[in-house]
Amino acid sequence: MGKEKIHINIMVIGHIDSGKSATIGYLIYKLGGIDKRVIERFKKETAEMDKRPFNFEAGSPKDGQTHEHALLGFTLGVKQMIFFYNKMDATTLKYSKARYDEIVKEVSSYLKKVGYNPKKILFIPISSFERDNIIEISTNLDWYKGPTLLEALDHINEPKRLSDKPLHLPLQDFYKIGGIETIPASSVETGVIKPGMVVTFGPPSLTTEVKYVEMNHEAL
Template identity: 65%
Template sequence: GVKQMIVAINKMDEKSVNWSQPRYDEIVKETSSFVKKIGYNPEKINFVPISGWAGDNMLEKSTNLGWYKGPTLLEALDQITEPKRPTDKPLRVPLQDVYKIGGIGTVPVGRVETGILKPGMIVTFAPAALSTEVKSVEMHHVALPEAVPGDNVGFNVKNLSVKDIRRGMVAG
């Protein structure tokens, strides 16, 4: 699930708002109440007033928001910590599709959720219990030495056809 959150309060330049701190505070209060109900701690959320149209407080501090002491939207984004990639767990790649590519062969496609996928390794497709060797791994038409969690990849497999494996199966 979502572990970190930023709330960008947009349209602060709108005529009825006119960079108003009381209106900002009202929106923060309402939003905090809502996020608390769904299990988040509002104290850990950056509420950033911005004007997307004018670009205020997105990359640089806005002169229209003298009362606001928090980060710009870019600074808030830079404070987000990257999630840990579970490479130490067993390989799991839920298949999104399977293609037959002329001159190459069968290419299952999916997102690596856990583990590491490398050419030369043996993978088993569940629930069919079919095992085969991975010939190559590609992301955006570029060959990879290995794929890690978060990578959307296609991988060429030996001796299996598109009839053997299908969307919804999991490579492990």
């Protein structure tokens, strides 16, 4: 992953306590995406937590929302999907291929009804707790011959950029800096935006000039 790569937006969806944050957080951490100061702050908070009793969520909920999330993704225009089946270390028989096959069959059937082509979807068995198949192939899942989660993410196809269309920039949030600047947070769906352009937000049809554009705290 040494060369410069294209920027792709990824949506991680799944039921509560399915391990989304643990999986993606570990991935980002190992790839150097978390500032050392943030890590040190978390270490201090963890040390404080160790001084008082608390409970961990065990296992997965029975009534998940996998079907609803798949439909949501398709409705929002997600064209490419990677399905990772977490907590393989917590199945009745640890790292059970039979259980994995059962889940793949069930999920594939529903994804097809939603509109996806299951043959184009990678189904990756992982364990975020044991770090299995997230970055490196796990010997606990030696029956699995596919890519790791990182490898799968690395091969996502670049989406078609509609830069020749009129500017469409859905406003997601905004921030005020020092009570002077107002910085909108958004993603460019179509068209192009650059400093010096005059744009209009509506409603209420507010027109303003773009002073600068940043992505990941870097000027473009």
